[in-house]
Amino acid sequence: MGELRYTEDHEWVRIEDDGIAVVGITDYAQEQLGEIVFVELPEVGDEIERGAEAAVIESVKAASELFAPVSGTVAAVNDALNDEPALVNEDPAGEGWFLRIDTGGDGSLDGLMTEDEYLRYVEDLG
Amino acid sequence: MTEPGPPPGGRLRGTPLHDWHRANGGRMVEFAGWEMPVQYRSGIVAEHLATRRDAGLFDVSHMGRFRLRGPGSEAALRRVLTNDAATLAAGSAHYTFLANDRGGAVDDAYLYRFGADDFLLVVNASNRARGFEWIEERLEGGVRLTDESEALAMIALQGPGSERKLESVVPAGSLPEARRNRHATVRFEGGDLVVARTGYTGERVCFEIFAGAERIESLWTRLAAAGAAPVGLGARDSLRLQAGLPLYGHELGTDPEGMEIPIFANGLARFGVRRPGGGSEFVGRAALERQREALARLARGDAGASAVLPRVVAPIAVSGGRRPLRAGQKVLHGDVHAGYVTSGTSVPTGRDDAAGRPEMRPIGLVLIDSALRFREDDPARLRVLDARGNESDAAIVTGNL
Numbered sequence: 001m002g003e004l005r006y007t008e009d010h011e012w013v014r015i016e017d018d019g020i021a022v023v024g025i026t027d028y029a030q031e032q033l034g035e036i037v038f039v040e041l042p043e044v045g046d047e048i049e050r051g052a053e054a055a056v057i058e059s060v061k062a063a064s065e066l067f068a069p070v071s072g073t074v075a076a077v078n079d080a081l082n083d084e085p086a087l088v089n090e091d092p093a094g095e096g097w098f099l100r101i102d103t104g105g106d107g108s109l110d111g112l113m114t115e116d117e118y119l120r121y122v123e124d125l126g
Numbered sequence: 127m128t129e130p131g132p133p134p135g136g137r138l139r140g141t142p143l144h145d146w147h148r149a150n151g152g153r154m155v156e157f158a159g160w161e162m163p164v165q166y167r168s169g170i171v172a173e174h175l176a177t178r179r180d181a182g183l184f185d186v187s188h189m190g191r192f193r194l195r196g197p198g199s200e201a202a203l204r205r206v207l208t209n210d211a212a213t214l215a216a217g218s219a220h221y222t223f224l225a226n227d228r229g230g231a232v233d234d235a236y237l238y239r240f241g242a243d244d245f246l247l248v249v250n251a252s253n254r255a256r257g258f259e260w261i262e263e264r265l266e267g268g269v270r271l272t273d274e275s276e277a278l279a280m281i282a283l284q285g286p287g288s289e290r291k292l293e294s295v296v297p298a299g300s301l302p303e304a305r306r307n308r309h310a311t312v313r314f315e316g317g318d319l320v321v322a323r324t325g326y327t328g329e330r331v332c333f334e335i336f337a338g339a340e341r342i343e344s345l346w347t348r349l350a351a352a353g354a355a356p357v358g359l360g361a362r363d364s365l366r367l368q369a370g371l372p373l374y375g376h377e378l379g380t381d382p383e384g385m386e387i388p389i390f391a392n393g394l395a396r397f398g399v400r401r402p403g404g405g406s407e408f409v410g411r412a413a414l415e416r417q418r419e420a421l422a423r424l425a426r427g428d429a430g431a432s433a434v435l436p437r438v439v440a441p442i443a444v445s446g447g448r449r450p451l452r453a454g455q456k457v458l459h460g461d462v463h464a465g466y467v468t469s470g471t472s473v474p475t476g477r478d479d480a481a482g483r484p485e486m487r488p489i490g491l492v493l494i495d496s497a498l499r500f501r502e503d504d505p506a507r508l509r510v511l512d513a514r515g516n517e518s519d520a521a522i523v524t525g526n527l
Contacts, residue, residue: 034165035486037488086481
């Protein structure tokens with residue numbers, strides 16, 4: 001399993017051994033959003049572009065989006081979030097994953113942050 | 127929530143409890159020029175439930191507090207407020223509005239009477255400067271109007287366990303009579319507090335407490351130590367919304383189309399506007415009397431009154447879905463545009479789900495065609511559209527508490 005990479009919008013992505021990218025939001029993001037009460041996921045088979053909206057996240061306070069950190073085809077979504085959106089708060093980097101993207105072998109992570117870089121980035125946000 | 131920009135100079139204001147909030151896990155946000163906690167570490171849902179089940183503690187010192195003293199005070203307040211200050215006894219408080227000539231709200235407010243010539247008016251944080259000017263411009267003689275918002279701090283303690291907690295920090299038997307809107311001066315640590323049985327959560331046992339800014343942190347920390355849960359602006363909003371209470375900028379003021387909302391579009395207007403027949407004149411009187419009459423006609427099924435009150439506020443609940451409602455979303459009845467969501471969120475039902483988490487449901491307040499609001503044959507089935515074109519089924523309900 002590859003290591004996690006991070007976006008400035010607080011998504012994480014991990015390229016699995018089979019080349020599929022797993023995507024979720026970071027612990028910082030779930031903390032900022034507060035209690036998540038609804039998640040809208042894309043359909044399996046949807047084509048998504050890096051940087052485009054891939055999912056909608058609604059907390060008690062507000063709506064926000066998950067932006068795709070890589071381009072490709074949606075290979076799977078975490079249906080458990082439909083009934084238990086709180087999994088994103090409880091385990092954002094595990095059970096609270098959002099979707100798997102088949103990058104067609106072009107899973108470039110250029111420009112994404114390493115964990116150390118991301119932690120420094122979050123620290124600078126205050 | 128109404129969020130005008132920060133005050134001139136760009137610096138946000140902080141209440142006397144600002145440092146306490148920061149040191150105790152408050153997540154600070156900008157609100158109406160103030161830096162205030164939206165929540166603490168426990169989160170909005172836990173804070174909401176703590177208030178419903180035991181006691182929530184709220185810093186509301188960002189609200190505006192004006193004192194009116196002098197022999198002309200009562201007469202001045204009778205002219206500028208919609209409720210009748212002459213009917214207010216010392217030791218009582220009532221809901222009221224600052225209305226304009228069209229019967230729209232400049233603000234909604236709470237008026238507390240301390241004596242024959244001594245009143246305190248609490249207004250929304252976002253309207254503090256405007257409200258002060260509005261009153262000042264309409265004063266005649268014999269009134270001293272002062273802005274006490276800095277010198278006098280204000281907190282709220284709300285929920286079924288709040289009385290016991292408050293009793294543990296003040297002298298026995300000193301709380302005001304157990305009736306809504308009563309208030310009393312209470313000793314605390316060698317000084318005086320004003321304790322009022324008022325609130326903005328829908329809780330029957332409720333207190334708002336005024337104390338000198340230098341004394342408020344001690345009172346706050348002692349109430350927190352007695353078990354009252356600090357609650358931020360997030361749950362303050364979800365609690366009032368569940369109780370169906372209006373918020374200026376949402377259910378009062380202007381609607382999403384920029385049209386002024388008549389005060390009587392809100393059911394609470396019945397308690398905040400004096401009945402016709404009294405002798406005294408006040409700003410907005412003619413328009414408000416037309417609105418009151420129109421509301422009564424609508425309630426009798428006379429749709430002809432909808433010219434005066436085209437849309438009114440009503441609580442709705444979503445059937446089935448989990449997507450929270452949000453202010454600004456369009457409401458349809460069939461395919462007809464019937465109004466807007468003015469406030470929306472998801473609130474805990476009070477039950478737990480299978481995994482032991484609080485179960486949540488989407489609720490809101492809508493500004494909706496008045497004919498729909500009062501039809502009795504068929505409880506109006508509504509469709510709420512969000513900005514992405516998603517649709518939720520909803521219905522008008524009698525309440526969401």
